[in-house]
Amino acid sequence: DYQKHIRNFSIVAHIDHGKSTIADRILELTDTVSERQLKNQMLDDMPLERERGITIKMNSVEIKYQAQDGADYIFHLIDTPGHVDFSYEVSRSLAACEGALLVVDASQGVQAQTLANTYLAIDNDLEILPVINKIDLPSADPDQAKEEITEMLGIDASNAAEVSGKTGQGIAELLEDIVQNIPAPTGDLTAPLKALIFDSKYDDYRGVVLSVRIEEGTVKPGDQIKIMNTGKEYEVTEVGVSSPHPVKKDILIAGDVGYLTANIKSVRETRVGDTITAAENPTAEPLPGYRQIPPMVYSGMYPVDNAKYDDLKEALQKFQLNDAALEFEPETSTALGFGFRCGFLGLLHMDVVQERLEQEYDMDLIMTAPSVDYHAMMNDGSTKVIDNPADLPTAGEYQEVQEPYVKAEVMVPNDFVGPVMELCQRKRGDFVTMDYLDKYRVNVIYNMPLAEIIYDFFDDLKSSTKGYASLDYEITGYRATDLVKIDILLNKQVIDALSFIAHRDESQKRARQMTSMLKKLIPRQNFEVDIQGAIGAKIISRATVKPYRKDVTWKIHTGDPDRRAKLLEKQKRGKKRMKSVGRVEVPQDAFMAVLRMN
Numbered sequence: 094d095y096q097k098h099i100r101n102f103s104i105v106a107h108i109d110h111g112k113s114t115i116a117d118r119i120l121e122l123t124d125t126v127s128e129r130q131l132k133n134q135m136l137d138d139m140p141l142e143r144e145r146g147i148t149i150k151m152n153s154v155e156i157k158y159q160a161q162d163g164a165d166y167i168f169h170l171i172d173t174p175g176h177v178d179f180s181y182e183v184s185r186s187l188a189a190c191e192g193a194l195l196v197v198d199a200s201q202g203v204q205a206q207t208l209a210n211t212y213l214a215i216d217n218d219l220e221i222l223p224v225i226n227k228i229d230l231p232s233a234d235p236d237q238a239k240e241e242i243t244e245m246l247g248i249d250a251s252n253a254a255e256v257s258g259k260t261g262q263g264i265a266e267l268l269e270d271i272v273q274n275i276p277a278p279t280g281d282l283t284a285p286l287k288a289l290i291f292d293s294k295y296d297d298y299r300g301v302v303l304s305v306r307i308e309e310g311t312v313k314p315g316d317q318i319k320i321m322n323t324g325k326e327y328e329v330t331e332v333g334v335s336s337p338h339p340v341k342k343d344i345l346i347a348g349d350v351g352y353l354t355a356n357i358k359s360v361r362e363t364r365v366g367d368t369i370t371a372a373e374n375p376t377a378e379p380l381p382g383y384r385q386i387p388p389m390v391y392s393g394m395y396p397v398d399n400a401k402y403d404d405l406k407e408a409l410q411k412f413q414l415n416d417a418a419l420e421f422e423p424e425t426s427t428a429l430g431f432g433f434r435c436g437f438l439g440l441l442h443m444d445v446v447q448e449r450l451e452q453e454y455d456m457d458l459i460m461t462a463p464s465v466d467y468h469a470m471m472n473d474g475s476t477k478v479i480d481n482p483a484d485l486p487t488a489g490e491y492q493e494v495q496e497p498y499v500k501a502e503v504m505v506p507n508d509f510v511g512p513v514m515e516l517c518q519r520k521r522g523d524f525v526t527m528d529y530l531d532k533y534r535v536n537v538i539y540n541m542p543l544a545e546i547i548y549d550f551f552d553d554l555k556s557s558t559k560g561y562a563s564l565d566y567e568i569t570g571y572r573a574t575d576l577v578k579i580d581i582l583l584n585k586q587v588i589d590a591l592s593f594i595a596h597r598d599e600s601q602k603r604a605r606q607m608t609s610m611l612k613k614l615i616p617r618q619n620f621e622v623d624i625q626g627a628i629g630a631k632i633i634s635r636a637t638v639k640p641y642r643k644d645v646t647w648k649i650h651t652g653d654p655d656r657r658a659k660l661l662e663k664q665k666r667g668k669k670r671m672k673s674v675g676r677v678e679v680p681q682d683a684f685m686a687v688l689r690m691n
C-alpha cells in the first residue's frame with residue numbers, strides 16, 4: 094500500500110526555463126522546508142552553483158503531500174543538471190523516476206534542450222507532464238507553447254498545467270496533477286535487491302553517499318551489498334532520505350528513492366549508472382543503460398609554484414573522491430615543469446574544477462589551452478592518442494591524424510538559418526539535414542569537429558542569432574582531417590605549453606592571431622620578447638614585446654598609503670598567475686589565448 098502512494102519524478106527543461114524555481118515553490122507549498130529555511134533555489138546548494146546559476150550536481154528530496162482526496166503521498170523530486178556537459182547524469186537520474194515534469198517557458202516555447210531532455214525521458218519510459226511556466230510574463234503565450242509541445246514533441250499538452258514559479262500561481266493544481274498522472278512505482282519487495290546508483294557524493298565523515306533508486310527488494314543497515322560492475326562488496330552502514338537534509342530510515346524498499354552509505358572511500362569505486370545488489374543473493378541481471386563517460390576536453394594543470402606539485406596531486410586526489418568524471422595523470426612540460434594532464438566533460442566542467450581547486454584547496458594554478466584528443470595513425474600501424482597538442486609527432490612519422498566529430502543539432506527560428514549555416518560552415522561543419530519543425534522553427538544538423546565546438550562555437554552561435562539558437566551535440570566518431578601542430582617560440586625557445594593543433598587551411602591565420610594575441614597578453618619585461626609561430630622549422634608569424642623603459646617599482650614607494658596597498662595587492666594577485674618560462678614572465682591568460690581566437 095505504501096508503494097501506491099509514492100511518486101518519483103524529475104523536472105526537465107531547457108536551461109533557464111525555471112526548473113529550480115518551480116522546485117522551490119513545491120518545497121515551500123508542501124512545507125518541506127520552512128519559509129525561513131527556504132533560500133532561493135534550495136536544491137542548488139553548492140556555492141559555485143549559486144554563483145553561476147547553474148545546476149551541476151543533482152539532488153533528490155522527499156516531500157510529504159496530503160492530496161485533496163485526503164490521502165498522504167510521498168514525492169521524491171529528483172533534480173537534474175541543466176548543462177550539456179552533464180547529459181549522462183540527467184539520463185541516469187531520469188531512470189530513477191516514473192515521471193517527469195517538462196517545464197517550458199511560456200515566452201520561449203520549445204528549445205533544443207527541451208527536445209533533447211524529452212527524448213531522454215521518453216527513452217526511460219517516463220510519463221511526461223507538460224508544465225507551462227512564467228505565465229506572469231507579459232510576453233507569455235501559453236497556447237503557443239502548448240501547440241509547440243503537441244506538434245514538436247508529440248505530447249498532448251492541451252491540459253498542461255499553467256504556472257508561475259515566480260508568483261506561485263498554479264503550483265497547488267500542479268501537485269494534484271502529479272498525484273493523478275504520474276504512476277506509482279512497482280517492483281517486487283521480496284525479490285533480491287536491485288538498486289540504481291544515480292548520483293554519488295563524497296562526505297568527509299560518512300565516506301561516499303550514494304543516491305539510489307530501489308527497483309526490487311529492500312536494503313537496510315547491516316546488509317552486505319555488491320556493486321555489479323566491479324564485484325566489490327560493502328556493508329551498508331546507513332540508509333535514509335533527504336528532506337532535503339538527511340533523515341535516517343530503518344529500511345528502503347522497492348520504489349523508494351533515497352541514500353545509502355557503506356564505507357565506500359571514493360566516488361570512483363561506484364560509478365553513476367551502476368547496479369547494487371545483495372552479496373549473498375544477487376539479482377540475475379544489472380539494470381540497463383550503464384555507460385562509462387569519457388572526458389571530452391583535456392588541459393594541462395600546473396601549480397604556479399613548482400614546490401606545490403605534491404599539494405596539487407593531493408588536492409586532485411581528494412577532488413576526485415567527489416568527481417567521478419575528472420581524470421588526471423602526471424605530465425611534464427619543459428615550460429611549466431611538473432603538472433597533470435586532466436580530462437574533463439567539457440569547458441564548464443573544466444572551469445568548475447579549476448575554480449574549486451583554487452577556492453577550496455587554495456591552489457594557484459596555470460591551465461593550458463583545452464584540447465580534444467586526437468588519434469595519430471603512426472607509420473608502424475599503431476595508433477597514438479594525443480591529448481596534449483605538444484605530443485603530436487612531426488610530419489612524416491604518421492600516416493594521418495584523426496579528430497573527434499560530433500553531430501550538432503541547432504534549433505533556430507527560420508530567419509536565422511542563413512547565419513547558422515554560414516557559421517557551421519566556417520567551423521568546418523558538414524551539412525547533414527534540416528528539418529522544419531513547424532512554421533517558425535528549424536532544426537539544423539551538422540557533423541562538426543568537436544574541437545570547433547568546445548571553443549567559442551556556442552558564443553558565436555548566440556551572437557549570430559540574437560541568442561535564439563540552442564545547441565545540443567554528441568560525439569559520433571573519429572575522422573581523418575588535415576591537421577598541423579603550430580608551435581610558439583618565445584625568444585627562440587619552443588614553449589610546449591603554448592602549442593596547438595589547427596586545420597592546415599587555417600594554420601597561417603591562427604598562427605598570426607596567436608602571436609598578436611600573445612603580444613597583447615605578455616607584459617613588457619626589462620628585455621625584448623620575440624614571439625614566433627612555427628610549423629616544424631618554418632616560422633609563419635611573429636611579433637615583438639618591447640622592453641619597458643621606466644622602473645615601475647618606484648611608484649610603490651610614493652603616493653598615499655591606500656594607493657600603495659592597492660598596487661601591492663594588485664601586483665601580488667597578478668604575480669600569482671604569472672609563470673616564468675625561461676626568463677619570460679607569462680600570465681595565465683596567455684596560455685588560454687587559443688580560446689580567444691576566431
Ligand code: GTP
Nearest residue numbers: 109110111112113114146147148175227257258259
Ligand atoms: P538551471 O537550473 O540553470 O537549469 O535553470 P532553471 O531551469 O532551473 O531555471 P531557474 O529556476 O534558475 O530560473 C531561471 C530564471 O527564470 C531565474 O531568473 C528565475 O527567477 C526566472 N523565473 C523562473 N520562473 C519564473 C516565472 O514563473 N516567472 C518569471 N517572471 N521568472 C521566472
